[in-house]
Amino acid sequence: METPHHSYLIVKANKLIEAAYRLTLAEQRLLLAVIAQIDSRPTGDSVHDVNFEVSASQITDLYEIPLKQSYELMRDAAERIAERWVVIQHPDPDIPALAYTRTRWISAIDYLPSEGRIRLYLAPKIMPYLTQLAGEFARYKLKHVSAMTSIYAVRLYELLIQWQMQGEREVAVDWLRERFVVPEQYSRIYDLKRRVVEPAVEQINAHSNLWVRWSQRKVGRVVVAFQFQFGLKANQPVIPAPAGNSVPRAPTRSEIERAARPGETWDDVRARLMRERDKSEKRECSSQGQDASGGA
Incomplete structure (x- = not known):
């Protein structure tokens, strides 16, 4: 059964969707809960110093997180977001010399722990990419990303939604690395595909x-670019998967919750489980190779 939260809309300017930034899963989820409250329609009135409240119960409803953990996760995420930068490339077409804008996401936080709520004030430089939007923006329902546990899945989904009418998009490898702020440990194309692209597509x-x-x-x-073909599931063509080309399964939410160790973030747990799965698959492949050679 859907709750009112399932109808929440996320609307972002294309410039913000394609900006360079990195957020943890908890940080992404908190920001989306805020953005879902914003009226993005052009009203003719400028928007300044607007605050948005998020409650622990709302986080629980949106992301199925235990209520007793929601406020602490929300508070910690807000404090980390306050230190994050987002870089928006060529923000103003009327000022060609302006190469990029570097801004914080939020400018202030109010804490109401006895009520299980926090109040976030979005940074002035961010607001124009979330409000007064008359063109060059993308929208989607929050429910379509709320179950995702990969930070890259949400980012890739937004990039595809921008091109929903076309149904295909090519993304340069270097561009994706820069915009997603991919860690150095994924510098090899194998690791980029295994840790970033494949889990994102799967989710x-x-x-x-x-x-x-x-x-x-x-x-x-x-490899210089990734090419994506996509569309609404209601219109999905039936194409058989090629034999022997299975995509490794990313850990599910329940698997991550069960395997989590004290102090680990969702991303930490997910990365550890994927490493362990890699080792297991390599051992299995090695064992099969030895059996095959021994039986020849």
Whole structure:
């Protein structure tokens, strides 16, 4: 049964969707809970110093997090967001010399622990990308990303939603690394695909209203771009998967919750489980290879 929260709309300017930033899962979820409250329509009135309240019960309803943990997670996420930067490229087409704007997400936080609420004040430089939007923006329902546990799945979903009418999008590898602020440990293309692209596509297919397939484009032997084909699941074409080309399954939310260790974030647990799965698959492949050679 859907709650009123399932109808929440997220509306962002394209410039913000394509900005360079990195947020943890908890930080993303808190910001989305705030953005869902914003009236993005052009009203003719400027918006300044607007605050938005988020409650622990709201976080619980949106993301199925135990209520006793929600306020602490929300408070900690707000404090980390206050230190985060977002870089918006070429923010004003009327000022070609302005290469980029670097701004915080929020400018202040009010705490109401006895009521299980916090109040966030969005930074003035961020507001124009969330309000008064008359063109060049994308929108989607929060419910389509609320179950995702990969920070990259939410970002990729937004990039695809921008091009929903076209049904395909090519994303340069270097551009994706920069915009997603991908860690150095994923510098190899194998790791980028395994840790970023594949889990993101899997979770979009599992939790959102989109189906996605992807491939890669090479120049010589170098992968230079990822190519995505996608559309609404209601219109998904039936194409059999090629034999022997299975995509490794990312940990589910329940698996992450069960495996979490004290002090680990969702991203930490997920990365650890994927590493353990990698090792297990390599051992299995090695064992199968030895059996095959031994039986020849």
